[in-house]
Amino acid sequence: MPSYAITGTSRGIGLTFVKTLSENPANTVFALARNAASAKNLNEFVASHKHKNAHVVESDNDNIESIQNAAETVGKITGGKLDVLINNSARMFHERNELTLDAYEDPHLLDHDMLSFFKTNVLGVIHTTNAFLPLIRAGEMKKCIIITSTLGSPRFTVDTKFIRAPGYSMSKAASNLAVAKYAAQYKEEGIVFLSISPGLVRTKSGSKEEVDAFYDLQEKQIRSMYPKFEGAITPEQSVRDQLDLIHRVSIEQTGSFVNRDGTDAEAEI
Template sequence: MTAGVALVTGANKGIGRAVARRLGLLGMTVYLGARDDGRGKAAEDDLRAEGLDARFLSLDVTDEHSVALAARSVADEAGRLDALVNNAGTGAPVRLPSATPLEEVRRTYETNVFGVITVTNAFLPLLRRSPAGRVVNISSLLGSITHAARRDDPSGVFPPGVFPAVLDYNTSKAALNAITVTYANELRGTGILVNACSPGFVATDINDHQGDLTPDEGARIPVLLATLGEDGPTAAFLGEDGTADGQVLAW
């Protein structure tokens, strides 16, 4: 069992809910960040019915006031944070990059990029009070610039020509990868480890349930990174087959 306090953003459904459940099963107190009260409380009820210490936390990652209130309430109640899982994410309808309205790119960045910065900065003081703070950014293989640039390489991760060219989502996750390394470098030596992962292609609302993994399977790597030992990596990008001691994705 892992005692401790975790926060998962966007925890009312999909991968976030599955990550929260797995952390709860490990014995952690888990704050379920959700922007909608009804959906957040419903997830809390479900997980509490399984005997888990799950607590709905009102949190819209694009709203600085909401994030500040959420951080204050975790500070008052728990006094520290051991694991922050930046999971909340979104994407615009898929279009050619040249046909994507700038407004759609901005909207995706508000959640996937600026939201992560807002939440991380708000909760960093609480992570610093943990003996072993962990930050996990749920990125995507689609954020890998290396794999995108090798789109036509027959030995690439997708068949030649198949790597999708999605402007808002892919570049937001590439930015998230860079943000991950930037925070990891600031926090080296503090005991706080900051990593990114690609959970795999998971059947959730974000892809109309086309994915081939279940949310619980997609939760495996985020949970591994949220519960790393003190000798675990920082500034790493793990894929669905990742391991704490080496199997990493190209950025």
């Protein structure tokens, strides 16, 4: 029975991973959420799902003890093993995302924002990976996945002149390198580490007008340099493609930063 643990599952891509993976009754799915009690949509799905093969576990990327407790809980249920860890949890939308690095009037506020993104999106991923590594090493599939973003690509940033959201972008670049570090260390053990860009996925909340305007702007900016860019996609489409990739990727690709179809995320969108 393959086992999967996914972080950041209260909504969006993470919740879609849980729904998709739990469709197979042979899977055991662990839905990790920062605040399990308040994850209404997740809890309702798990409670009503016919296969009863999904478990909600609290895990806060900003709290080391919470992460360690989550790994311990999962290990008790699985007998000390896990096949796939999907690090999806991330800080993304922020009230000052429109500011560029030189636009902060208060340098202390710049410090605060950058460190908050780094703590959640980099250290949170590292602490989660470290906590679950003993389970992964005992599993059969042995795969650690990081859901990242092309916003962490230097080439994409320069090509599209995407100067906003510096904290999110730089934290994703750092998490990509963390994946490479793990891959270099654990390749001989056969553990696959992979950074996957899920595409431009419609996960932003708000009114239809606000959401449409947000994604229209993103699409326009990307297509200015990548005319064949497909545009924003649904979480369901993104997760389906990502799972196809996760299941077929081998140790030869470990450490790579790829699009959801497996192509090089630094080379094309």
